[in-house]
Amino acid sequence: MPSDELVSQLNEQIGHEFAAHQQYVACAVYYDSETLPQLARFFYRQALEERDHAMMLVQYLVDQDLQAVVPGVNAPQVAFTDIVAPVTLALAQEREVSQQINALAARARSENDYTSEQFLQWFIKEQIEEVATMSDLLRVVERSQDHAMDIEDYLAREQLGQVAADPTAPHPAGAGG
Numbered sequence: 001m002p003s004d005e006l007v008s009q010l011n012e013q014i015g016h017e018f019a020a021h022q023q024y025v026a027c028a029v030y031y032d033s034e035t036l037p038q039l040a041r042f043f044y045r046q047a048l049e050e051r052d053h054a055m056m057l058v059q060y061l062v063d064q065d066l067q068a069v070v071p072g073v074n075a076p077q078v079a080f081t082d083i084v085a086p087v088t089l090a091l092a093q094e095r096e097v098s099q100q101i102n103a104l105a106a107r108a109r110s111e112n113d114y115t116s117e118q119f120l121q122w123f124i125k126e127q128i129e130e131v132a133t134m135s136d137l138l139r140v141v142e143r144s145q146d147h148a149m150d151i152e153d154y155l156a157r158e159q160l161g162q163v164a165a166d167p168t169a170p171h172p173a174g175a176g177g
Ligand SMILES: [Fe+2]
Pocket: 017, 020, 049, 050, 053, 097
């Protein structure tokens, strides 16, 4: 069983994931307002993934009869100086989450809580992908900053961040099946 401290850190992570959800919705809305539908679509989809991450953590706690606390979150950034800024923010956020997940896994291991450590392994793998995806997008957006339609074409063509269904993914609370 996770210690009280680990449970409270897992609950904090639920808050970080919901905050990431809100931030990505805000990025998507910004791009929609700039009439950049592919960038908007990318961030709407990323937002849903963040919600799933939060709900996976909720399910994990519920499954173990531990208290899952649904948190309030800080307001996301909604104004951006240019079309690069949301991606820069997103990459920084993903790097931060990677550190948070690694800290959780380290704590689980130090507590000999192999169940939680194994649960967190999926998130470690997921973070590697998310950081890579955002790094790729940042490179594309920086390169074509003054040619936004090239970015739109790239996203329409390359399906960046679209991953096939992962049977090893933890179950998000409330998801069908
Ligand atoms: Fe996440």
